[in-house]
Amino acid sequence: MAEALQVWALEGIGEIRSGDDLVAIIADAAGDTLRDGDVLVVTSKIVSKAEGRFVEADDREDAITAETVRVVAERTWPNGSRTRIVESRLGIIAAAAGVDASNTPDGTVLLLPVDPDASARALATGLRQRTGAEVGVIVSDTLGRAWRDGQTDCAIGAGGVHVFEDLRGQVDAQGRPLVVTQPCVADELAAAADLVKRKTTGRPVAVVRGRADLVGPLDLPGARSILRPGERDMFHTGAEESYAAGYAAGRASRP
Amino acid sequence: MAEALQVWALEGIGEIRSGDDLVAIIADAAGDTLRDGDVLVVTSKIVSKAEGRFVEADDREDAITAETVRVVAERTWPNGSRTRIVESRLGIIAAAAGVDASNTPDGTVLLLPVDPDASARALATGLRQRTGAEVGVIVSDTLGRAWRDGQTDCAIGAGGVHVFEDLRGQVDAQGRPLVVTQPCVADELAAAADLVKRKTTGRPVAVVRGRADLVGPLDLPGARSILRPGERDMFHTGAEESYAAGYAAGRASRP
Numbered sequence: 001m002a003e004a005l006q007v008w009a010l011e012g013i014g015e016i017r018s019g020d021d022l023v024a025i026i027a028d029a030a031g032d033t034l035r036d037g038d039v040l041v042v043t044s045k046i047v048s049k050a051e052g053r054f055v056e057a058d059d060r061e062d063a064i065t066a067e068t069v070r071v072v073a074e075r076t077w078p079n080g081s082r083t084r085i086v087e088s089r090l091g092i093i094a095a096a097a098g099v100d101a102s103n104t105p106d107g108t109v110l111l112l113p114v115d116p117d118a119s120a121r122a123l124a125t126g127l128r129q130r131t132g133a134e135v136g137v138i139v140s141d142t143l144g145r146a147w148r149d150g151q152t153d154c155a156i157g158a159g160g161v162h163v164f165e166d167l168r169g170q171v172d173a174q175g176r177p178l179v180v181t182q183p184c185v186a187d188e189l190a191a192a193a194d195l196v197k198r199k200t201t202g203r204p205v206a207v208v209r210g211r212a213d214l215v216g217p218l219d220l221p222g223a224r225s226i227l228r229p230g231e232r233d234m235f236h237t238g239a240e241e242s243y244a245a246g247y248a249a250g251r252a253s254r255p
Numbered sequence: 256m257a258e259a260l261q262v263w264a265l266e267g268i269g270e271i272r273s274g275d276d277l278v279a280i281i282a283d284a285a286g287d288t289l290r291d292g293d294v295l296v297v298t299s300k301i302v303s304k305a306e307g308r309f310v311e312a313d314d315r316e317d318a319i320t321a322e323t324v325r326v327v328a329e330r331t332w333p334n335g336s337r338t339r340i341v342e343s344r345l346g347i348i349a350a351a352a353g354v355d356a357s358n359t360p361d362g363t364v365l366l367l368p369v370d371p372d373a374s375a376r377a378l379a380t381g382l383r384q385r386t387g388a389e390v391g392v393i394v395s396d397t398l399g400r401a402w403r404d405g406q407t408d409c410a411i412g413a414g415g416v417h418v419f420e421d422l423r424g425q426v427d428a429q430g431r432p433l434v435v436t437q438p439c440v441a442d443e444l445a446a447a448a449d450l451v452k453r454k455t456t457g458r459p460v461a462v463v464r465g466r467a468d469l470v471g472p473l474d475l476p477g478a479r480s481i482l483r484p485g486e487r488d489m490f491h492t493g494a495e496e497s498y499a500a501g502y503a504a505g506r507a508s509r510p
Contacts, residue, residue: 170454
């Protein structure tokens, strides 16, 4: 167990309010436990709350529309519920544009942080200064995905931590190039943290210890670099939406 | 740190050959360390090797075609490389149908296990009998995803472990239903394990300790239950492929 990974949630972080100093709150909760190479995984919800990203919205759907730059896919199900997969202002493709109506005051919803990478870098900077430990910070959100049911926590912001482990150029035991080349360690760190944070326990920050090799300078690329550009994304638009666009173009092509 | 998660890789698992007794090999490597509630995350590659899933293939592309039941999306990139996202025999949507040409003898490729859920259950059954510890087993594979670059390890087989943490029906601090309802803990466990297994270190089995609540009877639903059925999958076919099908239908609709 020499190289064991340890993951635990910080206790004692209460309700976060607009304007709260998250660096101070997290540093206080961590006490003197942080070490060089630790990665703190911070739930985006508390970053949003500290940033005052509440908006009044009687209707969550209206807030989603406001945060949406492009509808990727939309479906109304037989039971009347509606799913909108959208590309948000941040470029993240997800259901509901990250608009969160749970654990917020009545009549309000919570938007994602303005710039989660900037938030993560600011937290990493502040925590390094305050604790003296060279830590990395990931801001996480809970995302659905294509093809697989359920959600996993992923990185939407990163500061001072490598988001990919770059194996390109490495070879296998037979000397052939590794086919799988780019593990998204930031998403794996976020997923590991979710296993100790859990959704209902009020523990929004976890520490991951054991992959100090992934922690580095504050100017490393952020989680935005995880987002696949549209021109390389074979699932940039939903299947039904793409079919409908093709159908219309096919009809219009009639001589 | 009372509820810390610990994740470590088993040392001393050598090259796996067709016919090897994986239960014995993993139990020997674990020694007397396993406890009730531990989850073992086993890389599918060694399950495939033990099952003798090598096939002769001069051309990996031919093997991919043989494992494919449906091409989901296909693209040839400006540099001449080709990506095929396919639905494999197992129902998993992924690049290359899980056909693996790294760390295999020259002239051969390795297919996925015949039935990864059955493999996981057999491993869990055998390890419980042999070690006396009520463990769960996940068989993992490295998968790409839509919208996000890089890969993460996911569960393609599960035995004796809950694949979802079901929060449906639970409420937030204001008494409203939680919107995010189904964390895919099996994928999160596989992701956490990848952080200690890594790709080039020859450590194909990891132990995750600290979520004993996720371990249960051997007849729990397997990882196949993670796969979203086509009729609920808004990204069942690639955008270009869907557009092309729609275009053809639109043209054919000419009066």
